[in-house]
Amino acid sequence: MTTADRSATKILLDESEQPTRWYNLLADLPTPPPPVLHPGTLEPVGPDDLAPLFPMELIGQEVTTERYVEIPGSVLDVYRLWRPSPLYRAHRLEKALGTPARIYYKYEGVSPAGSHKPNTAVPQAYYNAQAGIRRLTTETGAGQWGTALAFACAQYGLECEVWQVRASYDQKPYRRMMIETFGATIHPSPSELTAAGRAILAADPHSPGSLGIAISEAVEVAAQNADTNYALGSVLNHVLLHQTVIGEEALLQLAKVGETPDLIVGCTGGGSNFGGLVFPFLREKLAGRMAPEIRAVEPAACPSLTRGTYAYDFGDTAGMTPLMKMHTLGHDFIPDPIHAGGLRYHGMSPLISHLYEENLISATAKPQRECFAAGVQFARTEGILPAPEPTHAIAAAIEEALRCKETGEEKVILTALCGHGHLDLPAYDAYLSGAMQDHDLSDAAFSAALGALPAVPAG
Amino acid sequence: MTTADRSATKILLDESEQPTRWYNLLADLPTPPPPVLHPGTLEPVGPDDLAPLFPMELIGQEVTTERYVEIPGSVLDVYRLWRPSPLYRAHRLEKALGTPARIYYKYEGVSPAGSHKPNTAVPQAYYNAQAGIRRLTTETGAGQWGTALAFACAQYGLECEVWQVRASYDQKPYRRMMIETFGATIHPSPSELTAAGRAILAADPHSPGSLGIAISEAVEVAAQNADTNYALGSVLNHVLLHQTVIGEEALLQLAKVGETPDLIVGCTGGGSNFGGLVFPFLREKLAGRMAPEIRAVEPAACPSLTRGTYAYDFGDTAGMTPLMKMHTLGHDFIPDPIHAGGLRYHGMSPLISHLYEENLISATAKPQRECFAAGVQFARTEGILPAPEPTHAIAAAIEEALRCKETGEEKVILTALCGHGHLDLPAYDAYLSGAMQDHDLSDAAFSAALGALPAVPAG
Numbered sequence: 001m002t003t004a005d006r007s008a009t010k011i012l013l014d015e016s017e018q019p020t021r022w023y024n025l026l027a028d029l030p031t032p033p034p035p036v037l038h039p040g041t042l043e044p045v046g047p048d049d050l051a052p053l054f055p056m057e058l059i060g061q062e063v064t065t066e067r068y069v070e071i072p073g074s075v076l077d078v079y080r081l082w083r084p085s086p087l088y089r090a091h092r093l094e095k096a097l098g099t100p101a102r103i104y105y106k107y108e109g110v111s112p113a114g115s116h117k118p119n120t121a122v123p124q125a126y127y128n129a130q131a132g133i134r135r136l137t138t139e140t141g142a143g144q145w146g147t148a149l150a151f152a153c154a155q156y157g158l159e160c161e162v163w164q165v166r167a168s169y170d171q172k173p174y175r176r177m178m179i180e181t182f183g184a185t186i187h188p189s190p191s192e193l194t195a196a197g198r199a200i201l202a203a204d205p206h207s208p209g210s211l212g213i214a215i216s217e218a219v220e221v222a223a224q225n226a227d228t229n230y231a232l233g234s235v236l237n238h239v240l241l242h243q244t245v246i247g248e249e250a251l252l253q254l255a256k257v258g259e260t261p262d263l264i265v266g267c268t269g270g271g272s273n274f275g276g277l278v279f280p281f282l283r284e285k286l287a288g289r290m291a292p293e294i295r296a297v298e299p300a301a302c303p304s305l306t307r308g309t310y311a312y313d314f315g316d317t318a319g320m321t322p323l324m325k326m327h328t329l330g331h332d333f334i335p336d337p338i339h340a341g342g343l344r345y346h347g348m349s350p351l352i353s354h355l356y357e358e359n360l361i362s363a364t365a366k367p368q369r370e371c372f373a374a375g376v377q378f379a380r381t382e383g384i385l386p387a388p389e390p391t392h393a394i395a396a397a398i399e400e401a402l403r404c405k406e407t408g409e410e411k412v413i414l415t416a417l418c419g420h421g422h423l424d425l426p427a428y429d430a431y432l433s434g435a436m437q438d439h440d441l442s443d444a445a446f447s448a449a450l451g452a453l454p455a456v457p458a459g
Numbered sequence: 460m461t462t463a464d465r466s467a468t469k470i471l472l473d474e475s476e477q478p479t480r481w482y483n484l485l486a487d488l489p490t491p492p493p494p495v496l497h498p499g500t501l502e503p504v505g506p507d508d509l510a511p512l513f514p515m516e517l518i519g520q521e522v523t524t525e526r527y528v529e530i531p532g533s534v535l536d537v538y539r540l541w542r543p544s545p546l547y548r549a550h551r552l553e554k555a556l557g558t559p560a561r562i563y564y565k566y567e568g569v570s571p572a573g574s575h576k577p578n579t580a581v582p583q584a585y586y587n588a589q590a591g592i593r594r595l596t597t598e599t600g601a602g603q604w605g606t607a608l609a610f611a612c613a614q615y616g617l618e619c620e621v622w623q624v625r626a627s628y629d630q631k632p633y634r635r636m637m638i639e640t641f642g643a644t645i646h647p648s649p650s651e652l653t654a655a656g657r658a659i660l661a662a663d664p665h666s667p668g669s670l671g672i673a674i675s676e677a678v679e680v681a682a683q684n685a686d687t688n689y690a691l692g693s694v695l696n697h698v699l700l701h702q703t704v705i706g707e708e709a710l711l712q713l714a715k716v717g718e719t720p721d722l723i724v725g726c727t728g729g730g731s732n733f734g735g736l737v738f739p740f741l742r743e744k745l746a747g748r749m750a751p752e753i754r755a756v757e758p759a760a761c762p763s764l765t766r767g768t769y770a771y772d773f774g775d776t777a778g779m780t781p782l783m784k785m786h787t788l789g790h791d792f793i794p795d796p797i798h799a800g801g802l803r804y805h806g807m808s809p810l811i812s813h814l815y816e817e818n819l820i821s822a823t824a825k826p827q828r829e830c831f832a833a834g835v836q837f838a839r840t841e842g843i844l845p846a847p848e849p850t851h852a853i854a855a856a857i858e859e860a861l862r863c864k865e866t867g868e869e870k871v872i873l874t875a876l877c878g879h880g881h882l883d884l885p886a887y888d889a890y891l892s893g894a895m896q897d898h899d900l901s902d903a904a905f906s907a908a909l910g911a912l913p914a915v916p917a918g
Contacts (some may be wrong), residue, residue, distance in 0.1 A: 081842045112838075
C-alpha cells in the first residue's frame with residue numbers, strides 16, 4: 001500500500017469481493033446483554049412469543065450466538081443491485097476544511113430506497129416469503145423504512161402494507177409516491193382500518209399520529225392474520241446483524257488503501273446504521289487488531305444515550321412490545337419535530353445500549369442547525385446531498401477534522417453517509433431560509449416521560 | 460471473456476480506467492454538418508459572434524475537427540466524485556420480461572445533480588473560471604441543468620444565477636431547493652430583473668413562462684456584463700463533446716464482459732444524453748469494428764426528428780440565437796406539458812439532426828403513458844426509479860426485448876439511464892392514479908408553428 005493509492009476518490013469492491021456472511025457481535029462480546037422480557041410475566045421471551053409476528057429464521061437470528069450467518073444466495077443477488085457500496089475519500093471536504101485528517105465515508109444512498117434500510121428489508125422479505133407468508137405490514141415515519149420494505153417485497157412477490165405517521169404522510173408526499181411506485185399500499189396513521197387507529201381517531205379525529213401508533217396498527221393487522229407478518233427496520237438484533245455488510249465492506253475498502261481508522265462516527269436513532277458500520281470494526285478492536293475510538297452521534301432533541309436512562313422499557317408508545325433493557329427517554333416521550341425523522345425514537349437498540357454501558361463506544365449529541373450547516377458544506381464540496389440523519393455524523397466528523405487542524409494530527413476518520421436527502425429538501429430549505437429552530441431540551445421535559453417507565457424488579 | 464462474466468450485475472471501471480479525452484465525432488463524419496448562421500447576415504458565425512457569451516476554449520471546442528480533446532486534470536478530479544459511472548446488466552428486468560435479449564444500461568443518476576448534466580456543467584464552469592469570469596447565467600426548465608450548473612459553479616467559486624420557467628418553479632419546488640443548497644441564486648422566469656422579463660410581465664403579469672423566455676433573460680444578463688457568461692446544457696457541439704465520456708466508458712465496460720451491442724437506444728430532447736452515449740459507438744461503427752443499430756426515442760408530444768422539418772431555425776423562442784440547421788417543430792412550438800420536461804424542446808442538436816439526415820441513426824416516438832408503465836416495471840425489478848426522460852428509452856428497450864422473446868434472438872441492447880426520478884415523483888403519482896394523459900399531436904398543431912420558420916435561402 002502506498003500513499004498514491006490514497007489519491008483515489010472512490011474505493012470500490014468488485015462483486016466477487018462482496019461479503020457473503022453477516023457478522024454477529026453477540027459472539028464476541030465480553031458480557032451478554034440483558035434478556036428481552038415478556039411484559040406480563042417479566043420472564044425472558046421465547047421463540048413462541050415472537051412467532052405471530054416473525055418467521056422462525058429471523059427469530060433464530062435474533063438470539064443466535066454464532067459468529068457468522070451465511071447470506072442466502074437470493075439475497076446476495078438483490079444486494080448486487082447496489083452492493084458493494086462505494087467508500088469515498090472526502091478530498092474536497094478535507095481541502096475546504098484545511099485539515100490534515102483523512103475523512104472516509106461509506107455511502108449507502110446508492111440503494112433503491114436511498115438509504116441503508118434495504119440491507120435488512122431484503123432478507124426480511126426473503127425469509128418471510130420462504131416461510132409462506134403472503135403479506136408484510138410495517139410502520140414508517142419519514143418514509144425511508146417503508147420505501148425499503150416496499151422495494152424488498154416487490155422482489156419476492158409479497159404484498160406490503162405500510163402505516164405512515166399522518167404528519168409525515170401529509171408533509172412529505174414524495175415518500176408516499178415512491179412507496180406506491182414500488183407497489184406497496186400505504187395508509188396514513190391513525191387509520192380507520194384497525195382498532196388501535198379507530199380508538200385514537202375517536203378521541204381526536206385530527207390526530208397527527210406517532211410512530212408508536214403506527215406500530216400498533218401494523219402489529220395488530222399482522223397478529224390477526226396468519227398469512228401476514230410484521231417487519232421492523234431497526235433496534236432488534238437481527239436488523240443490526242443484516243446491516244453489518246456495511247462495516248465488512250468498509251474494512252475491505254480501507255485495507256485496499258492501507259488505512260486503519262482512528263475514529264469512527266455514525267448517527268444513531270434506533271441504531272441500525274451505526275451498528276452496521278461499527279460492529280465489524282469492534283470485532284477487530286476486541287481482538288486487538290486495531291484501536292479506533294467509536295462514537296455515536298444523536299440529535300440534541302432526542303438524546304437517548306447521552307441524557308436517557310438505562311432501563312427496561314417498551315419499544316412502542318402504546319406498550320404492546322416486549323420489554324427491552326435500553327437507553328430510553330421513556331416510551332411516552334414525543335421528540336420535537338426535528339427534520340431527522342429517522343432519529344426521532346425514544347429508545348436505542350439494546351445491543352448499542354449495552355455497548356455504551358460497557359464503555360465500548362462513546363456518544364455525543366448535536367443540535368440540528370449545526371448538522372444542516374455541515375450538510376450544506378458537504379453538498380457543496382462532495383456533491384452528495386446528505387439525508388438529515390447522517391448530517392449528525394458529518395457534523396461530528398468535521399468537528400474532529402477541525403480539531404486535527406489545530407493539533408496537526410493526521411487522524412483517519414470514518415463515517416457512514418447512510419442516505420441521500422433528495423426527498424428531504426424542504427428541511428434544507430428551512431435551514432437556508434433561516435426558519436429552522438434548534439430544540440434543546442429542559443430537564444423537566446425528560447423527567448415527565450421517564451416517570452412512566454414500567455416497573456421491572458432488579459434481577 | 461466467458462459467459463460467467465456476464466453474471467455480474469454492475470460492471471465497474473476503476474478510476475485508473477477513467478477516459479481522459481472527449482471524443483469529437485466531427486472528425487469522423489462522412490460529410491460535415493451545415494454551418495451555424497448569423498441571423499442578420501445569414502453568414503456563418505465566427506468566434507467573435509459568440510465571445511460575449513462563451514469563453515474562447517469552449518468556442519474552439521464548438522468548431523474543432525480534432526478527433527480528441529484532452530480533459531483538464533481539474534475536471535477529471537471533479538468527475539471522479541461519480542465517474543466512471545456504473546454499467547448495469549438488467550438481469551431482473553430481463554427475467555420479468557422472459558426475454559433472451561441481454562439488456563445493459565449506463566446509469567448517470569449517480570452524479571451530484573442526479574443526471575448526465577454535470578458531465579458538461581463541470582468543464583463549462585472550469586473554462587469560464589480559467590477565463591476570469593465571475594458569474595454564469597443559465598435557464599432551466601424541470602431543473603436538472605440548473606442543478607448541475609449550480610454544483611459545478613460551487614466547485615470553481617463562480618456565482619451562478621438560474622432563471623427557471625415559472626410553471627416548473629412553482630410545481631417542482633424540490634429542484635429550486637437543491638439548486639439553492641448548492642449555493643446558486645434562482646429566479647422564476649419571467650422576472651422583473653431583465654428587460655425581456657419585464658416586457659412579458661407587462662403583457663401578462665401571470666405568465667407561466669417558457670424555456671425560450673428564460674433563455675432570453677439569462678442571455679440578456681450575460682451579454683450586458685463583462686464578468687458574466689452564459690452556459691447551455693444541450694444542443695451545441697461542445698456540450699455533446701463533453702458527454703462522450705458516457706459512451707467511452709460504456710465501450711470499455713461492455714468489452715470487459717465480451718459484449719458488442721446490437722441495438723443502442725437513447726432518449727432525445729436537445730440530444731446531449733443520446734449523443735454522449737452513441738458517438739463513441741458510432742466511431743466504432745464508421746470504422747467497421749461493430750455494427751449496432753442506433754435509435755433515438757423522443758416523446759410523441761414533441762417529436763422533432765420523426766415529425767419535424769429539417770431547416771434553419773432559432774434555438775430559442777424569442778429568436779435571439781444564431782440560426783441552426785436542425786430538425787425543428789418551429790421555434791414558436793410550445794410542447795404540451797408532458798412530465799419529461801427535459802425532452803420538451805422544439806428543436807434538436809444540429810449534429811444529431813445531421814446524423815438522422817445521413818441515415819446513421821433511426822428515430823421513434825413514444826407516448827408518455829407507455830413510458831411511465833416501463834418506468835414502473837423498471838423500478839420494481841431493477842430498484843432504480845428512472846427520471847421521466849429515460850423512461851422513453853426504457854420503453855423502447857422493453858419493446859425490442861419483447862420482440863426478441865417472439866423471435867428468440869439473443870440481442871444485446873444498450874441504453875442510457877440518464878437520471879433518477881426522485882424529484883419527479885409527482886409524475887409517477889399522476890401515472891399510478893390514472894390522471895396522466897397522452898398528448899398525441901394533430902397535423903394542424905404542427906403546421907401552425909412550422910409556418911413561422913425564418914427564411915433562409917437554400918445554398
